[in-house]
Amino acid sequence: MFTKVDGPVRLADRVAAMLADEIESGRLTTGDKLPTEVELVKQLGVSRTVIREAVSRLSNAGLVEARQGRGVFVLPRRTRPLDLDADTTDSTDTK
Template identity: 45%
Template sequence: MTPLRPSPLAEQAATRIEEQIRAGQWPVGGKLPGEVALAKELGVGRSTVREALRTLAAAGMVQSRQGSGVFVTADRPTEDWPARLRRAELAHVYEVRTMVEVQAARLAATRRTEADLATLDATLAARHAAGGADDAAFVEADIALHTAVVAAAHNPVLDDLFAQFAPVLREQLVTLVGLFDLRAGDPNQGYDAHAALVRAVHDGDQEAAGRVLAAELEATRSRLLAD
């Protein structure tokens, strides 16, 4: 390997090591040369090599084993979940979203507290009020209501899953609303369905809560597939 040029040296070092791993110089399961050898090959200091290896470890490509050295664990960086969601087709995101949220709605109908119901009422009212706002504010209000439904299920794993979906939904739904002009005839598009969902949770009717939300999400997914 030729010496590296100035700039973020640790970043360059990580890129160069990654290239060599991809090229098969150090196969998965194999051991990387020691810090001294890598530093000499790259023309950098050992501290730069250590930082580069930490970057590659965070990407899931290498792993340090106490007393044994650094080993290659993958020939490609591991893509994190938020990045994977952003790259996915929105129709596919909606399929998984349905699996998560419909069950959450069913659980919410049986586990909701008085505080949860008050939050649901407030977020439903805020969504209605956002009918007079721009698309970004409307989408934000819509997601806040869905977040409140998930929170009412009182399952921290569901909370975490939906928290991963929310930023992607926020970005893509603003585009979707504008692209399909969904609010042209009704600034409060989907309000009746959301009101029915909140009512079902209030009533403790888990079947109705799941059915209403499934229908609403499926309508959007079908539109995505048709266009």
């Protein structure tokens, strides 16, 4: 019925990538608090929903932790979880 819509990367993906880059580069370090949702909305010109989705992705990746009533904080660097979107395959193929 519908065809796939090709287009740019979703805003939440772009915001998550930008924030992840800030963390990976060391500009945001362990224990740093991310700007508030309202501040990010103003700075980036996106909706609160986009910010929430981006922070959720960072949380799922183990980069940040949301603390109710306190904010979102950068977690210590640890072994990265398995990236299922990576273009790598297991070389131990059993045929």
